Amino acid sequence: MTTAPTLQARIRATTFEAAGVLGLELVPLPPARALPAFAAGAHIDRHLTTPDGPLVRSYSLLNDPGETHRYCIGVHRDPRSRGGSRHVHEVLRPGQVLTLSAPRNHFPLDERAPFNVFIAGGIGITPLLGMIERSRALGIPWRLHYSARTRPHAAFLDRLAAWDRQGGGQVLLNFDCEPGGKMLDLRRLVAALPDGAHVYCCGPRPMLEAFEQATAGLPPGRVHREYFAAKGSPATGGGYSVALARSRRTLAVPEGKSLLDCLIEMQIEPPFSCREGVCGTCEVRVLDGTPDHRDLVLSDAERAANDRMMVCCSGARSPMLVLDL
Ligand code: FES
The missing domain is CATH 2.40.30.10 (Translation factors)
Known part of the structure; x- marks a missing residue:
């Protein structure tokens, strides 16, 4: 399913x-x-x-x-x-x-922020457009740093130019493959954040990894990012057991298989979609045990709570997990 x-x-x-x-x-x-x-x-x-x-x-x-x-x-x-x-x-x-499917959201806008800074790379501009619309509607000042290979590769420029002209926010474009162009300096951008600003990033994996390094010293609640593709490999080391509380069954996950593969074989399937840990569809409640989180959906705080996991890519650090399935 x-x-x-x-x-x-x-x-x-x-x-x-x-x-x-x-x-x-x-x-x-x-x-x-x-x-x-x-x-x-x-x-x-x-x-x-x-x-x-x-x-x-x-x-x-x-x-x-x-x-x-x-x-x-x-x-x-x-x-x-x-x-x-x-x-x-x-x-x-x-x-x-x-x-x-109906819309789902794992990259929400915090509507209490005093200022929003958005950082987009390539097609990563898409979720940020709705966030800028919402910031404008709420009267939250904002700034967008949008990087593309060249100007012809940058999408939605007319809409962005209109917002820039109308005030309340600022659009700063960067074309890293044009003559004299260079990658966005994310450390410098983060160091210049206004007081209390929230910062959002969506783009290619190297940009997101640089963003995570640049924002490592910020309070986690002010840092938001969305990956479009997996960053690492899924947990397929096996060697743990899973008790399914609602269906009263237990399974052993062998080496070479993901937990989702084992659940599908048992015909106990949570919903799933990307199978890469980026969409959040396969989230399952954890009732006991410690997951080995490999997804890119949960924040550090959510991971530390150990009360949910993405079963398509994550495994177990404890010998046994108890899931609400
Ligand atoms: S199916 Fe997308 S996160 Fe698991």
Whole structure:
């Protein structure tokens, strides 16, 4: 079982947003129905069938979080695409219908912040657009540092330029592959944060790793990031047991298998989607034991609480885990 698809939406328009980036505007089906509401930072899962089997892909919602008449997403064509982004770029056209899950959010905006600083790399701009919309609506001052390879690779520049002109926030662009260009200096950006500012980052893995190093000295509650792809390898060392409290069964996880693989074999499946520890779909409550967290969804504080885990990629540090399954 994967995340249950709960709704269908029709592609109303596709737009060229930047080199390798298509924008899709999705409207409800039937048309009179409102789409489920979402908060800034949320994403939807798209379910599709490929010759290799079912596929689920997550896309951040980039339109105004107050809107329920449409979802807008941006899709970067991944040269290593296993079918998701390639299908969007080569096959999808206005009028076609997509099957989606309702929005979920593992990258929420803290609406109490006195100032928000956003750092985006490439397609990582997408979740931050909704956050800037929301900051503007709340009157929270903000600053965006947006880095792309070159100007033609930077998406949604018209929208960003309009916000910059209207005041209340500032857009600073960086093109690291243009002549004289260089990578964003995240240590310098973090050192210059306004008092109490919250800082959000989404982009390629090297940028996120540099961001984590640069923000290591900040209070964790002010630091927020979202990964699009796995950073490390899943826990497949095995050698531990799992008691399933609700189904009153126990399983032994052998070396070479993930906990999710074992659960699927037993036909006790939590919902799952990415299988890489980035979407949060497979979260399960931990009733006892110590997980070996390998996901990129939980914060350090949430990991330390040991009361939940992502079973697609995480394992156990204790000989036994008790799960609410
Ligand atoms: S399935 Fe995405 S985090 Fe586990």
